[in-house]
Amino acid sequence: MAAAMITVAETPLVRYALARADDALILGHRLSEWCGHAPMMEEDMALANIGLDLIGQARALYGYAAEVEAAGNDEDRYAYLRDVRQYRNLLLVEQPNGDFARTILRQFFYSAFADPYWRAMMGSTDPSLAAIAAKSEKESAYHLRHSAEWVIRLGDGTDESHARAQAAVEELWPYTGEAFLPDEAERGLIAEGVVIDPESLRDIWSTTVAAVLAEATLATPPTGWSQRGGRDGRHSEHLGHLLSELQVLQRSYPGAKW
Amino acid sequence: MTTQNFPLWEVFIRSRNGLAHKHVGSLHAADPTMALQAARDLYTRRGEGLSIWVVPSNAIIASDPADKGMMFEPAASKIYRHPTFYDVPDEIGHM
Numbered sequence: 102m103a104a105a106m107i108t109v110a111e112t113p114l115v116r117y118a119l120a121r122a123d124d125a126l127i128l129g130h131r132l133s134e135w136c137g138h139a140p141m142m143e144e145d146m147a148l149a150n151i152g153l154d155l156i157g158q159a160r161a162l163y164g165y166a167a168e169v170e171a172a173g174n175d176e177d178r179y180a181y182l183r184d185v186r187q188y189r190n191l192l193l194v195e196q197p198n199g200d201f202a203r204t205i206l207r208q209f210f211y212s213a214f215a216d217p218y219w220r221a222m223m224g225s226t227d228p229s230l231a232a233i234a235a236k237s238e239k240e241s242a243y244h245l246r247h248s249a250e251w252v253i254r255l256g257d258g259t260d261e262s263h264a265r266a267q268a269a270v271e272e273l274w275p276y277t278g279e280a281f282l283p284d285e286a287e288r289g290l291i292a293e294g295v296v297i298d299p300e301s302l303r304d305i306w307s308t309t310v311a312a313v314l315a316e317a318t319l320a321t322p323p324t325g326w327s328q329r330g331g332r333d334g335r336h337s338e339h340l341g342h343l344l345s346e347l348q349v350l351q352r353s354y355p356g357a358k359w
Numbered sequence: 360m361t362t363q364n365f366p367l368w369e370v371f372i373r374s375r376n377g378l379a380h381k382h383v384g385s386l387h388a389a390d391p392t393m394a395l396q397a398a399r400d401l402y403t404r405r406g407e408g409l410s411i412w413v414v415p416s417n418a419i420i421a422s423d424p425a426d427k428g429m430m431f432e433p434a435a436s437k438i439y440r441h442p443t444f445y446d447v448p449d450e451i452g453h454m
Contacts, residue, residue: 143386144397247396
């Protein structure tokens with residue numbers, strides 16, 4: 102007996118909170134896949150810590166979405182009982198871990214956006230979102246620092262680490278632009294001051310990324326066409342596989358607790 | 360990647376203002392910056408710290424366990440160095 106997917110009454114605010122929660126949950130889940138497999142014990146712990154921070158952010162945002170939706174859904178139902186097309190995360194965060202360089206570059210590209218994003222969101226007119234932003238900003242600041250230090254060491258390390266880091270930059274680059282594109286539902290919230298316009302962070306992101314890649318002796322690809330669709334539920338093939346692992350228990354044994 | 364070539368670092372955490380940094384363990388890291396971050400991730404997960412020191416393990420000069428007798432036994436017979444050796448007259452009260 103499999104659990105059926107839920108329906109969500111997506112007002113713009115619910116949709117927004119779910120999208121941000123999905124970013125955090127999916128990236129946190131990806132990092133959890135490293136647990137026990139990282140190149141060194143110290144980094145195993147570091148990646149798990151970052152993953153736990155992100156899952157904590159996801160829980161706060163899902164909780165807020167549930168409160169606003171007020172339709173009997175909760176964080177577990179959002180996480181375990183929505184299908185791929187109902188997930189609204191950025192394509193960047195669902196990309197597979199690949200090698201360590203790919204995981205670090207993915208984290209760096211995301212954190213270089215999330216850190217200034219949450220800092221700006223502390224000024225939201227919505228007190229719940231402002232409080233979530235204040236907690237998330239401190240965590241994201243560390244994620245950015247940690248991933249940037251690794252980018253520099255991988256890029257400016259051995260020939261092999263440099264080649265792997267450069268390959269990761271190029272593979273992930275087309276997925277970095279989506280974060281700055283607000284969807285239609287978000288525009289109304291931006292006008293009301295509930296959320297900030299992500300487009301306004303593009304320059305900060307580009308400056309951070311260019312500086313770190315330069316120090317890492319890595320080439321910054323030119324800004325060009327970017328992949329998009331995650332916010333609308335159009336995902337790469339990787340998300341379905343990720344969700345099948347994340348959701349299998351609740352799908353097979355609905356309501357199971359431990 | 361291997362940690363074989365990564366130097367070992369000793370980690371000291373100060374848990375509260377006014378207390379001393381206390382040795383909590385060691386870790387492998389490539390350089391001081393990464394050692395500090397790894398110390399944060401390994402040893403302050405449960406809110407243990409306000410301040411972290413990392414020190415290259417090879418910077419620590421340690422006493423030789425074989426010198427234990429020479430180094431430490433002479434102190435064992437000098438019980439008069441402990442304040443409890445002395446009787447405090449009742450009239451003094453609490454010191």
